[in-house]
Amino acid sequence: MRIGLVGFGFGGQKFHLPYIQAVPDWEIAGVVTRSPQRRAELAAAAAGVPAVDDLDALIDLGVDAVVITTPPQTRRELVLRALARGVHVVADKPFAPDAQVAREMAAAAEQAGRLLTVFHNRRWDTDLRTAAEVLADGAIGTPWRAVNRFDLDEPGTLEVGPAHGLLRDLGSHLVDQMTHLFGPVARVDAHLDLVEVEGHQVDAGFVVALHHASGVHSTVSASKINHLAERELVLWGSQGAYTSRMRDVQTDAILRGEHPATAADWGREQPERWGVLHTADGARPVPSAAGDYAEFYRRLHASVAEGAPLAVLLDEAIHTVEITDAARLSALEGRTVELR
Structure with a gap:
């Protein structure tokens, strides 16, 4: 199955990419980053993985799931857009600025019929x-x-x-x-x-x-x-x-x-x-x-492919x-x- 990363700062590079790479069931379809420096770092860390300018371009490459690793103030908009485009979503922490926004995103996932989970890798x-x-x-x-x-x-x-x-x-x-x-x-x-x-x-x-x-x-x-x-x-x-x-x-x-x-x-x-x-x-x-931390992505694959329970349930993420x-x-x- 194909997965994409949105953002390639420290978190995307050190806390997401290596652990996705450690799970052979996932193919990394692309990474959203406009920075020339980040694109060079991506080429060194994941040769052949394309860099694109935005979330829609990433989804257009054909993905089953996306991981939102951009700064917290961008979280809501990107999660809602990805769900509206029909893909499963991993949101980095903090999941939301408050519980009301967290519940809004959970409701959007339910309406879209797609999985939404939070990267509580620790x-x-x-x-x-x-x-x-x-x-x-x-x-x-x-x-x-x-x-x-x-x-x-x-x-x-x-x-x-x-x-x-x-x-x-x-x-x-x-x-x-x-x-x-x-x-x-x-x-x-x-x-x-x-x-x-x-x-x-x-x-x-x-x-x-x-x-x-x-x-x-x-x-x-x-x-x-x-x-x-x-x-x-x-x-x-x-x-x-x-x-x-x-x-x-x-x-x-x-x-x-x-x-x-x-x-x-x-x-x-x-x-x-x-x-x-x-x-x-x-x-x-x-x-x-x-x-x-790769266990998070192993279990995400099982959830998407086989309907297994998510490693981090939305109710747990909202409670946090x-x-x-x-x-x-x-x-x-x-x-x-x-x-x-």
Whole structure:
């Protein structure tokens, strides 16, 4: 089946193209980019794949699905146009600036009879996959609490504007990770680190407390301008705890020039950085699971070709936007926000 990329910036190049290439069931039909530099980069990364000027030109090449990787403020228009043209759509995160727009796009997909999903690829992060195995094994008993922290030393990449901010960006991933592990969220408390950039108040950091309907309490946090680069994932349960400080394994490998289609033992952390399980029997390292963002595209193909369930359901993606909406409201009004 044929798939096209709309946009070829850092995300298109590093988080989408290599993982589509790693799934032989997909043929890359073309990429939308007008930049001469991006077109040269495309020729180097995917020889023979044509570059076109816009979404309609891409669809005219003949595609089953398109991936929208352009900036957030362009998301709605491009998703709606692609659905109207009759193709399946993958939207990058943040899915929408608010839940109302997310529901509008979901309704358009239903009306068009086409699949719409969101690239919450960090469900397949190495640390999260390992933590999911710890939970599935019952190693810590009944889960009680979790902390999920992802600090970045990238002040120059903070996006500004009404559709931007770190909460909607990286926060979408961290929230999705926690709902993926512990289920829907009933209420939210949040704090935002607000800074003024180019005349806009934008969140450069956040802490969000999620009260899951399952009874688990999780906290997600991140920063981008504080010159701190660390990851931390901690789980507490009735029989013990699990701690992890694994790196962003797949992204690090991509930036080293490795490729998921050819690298050996893709997506595993080195033993010296494995997480640690703490129980009455003592502390022991837990071998790294294999993270693999290509799984998103394998499952997308199965959904389009065979009618299998999507890896990221629209209701889940909308709930993530509802949570980030609630977090922003909680921070700005200084109160707990309950979700329906």
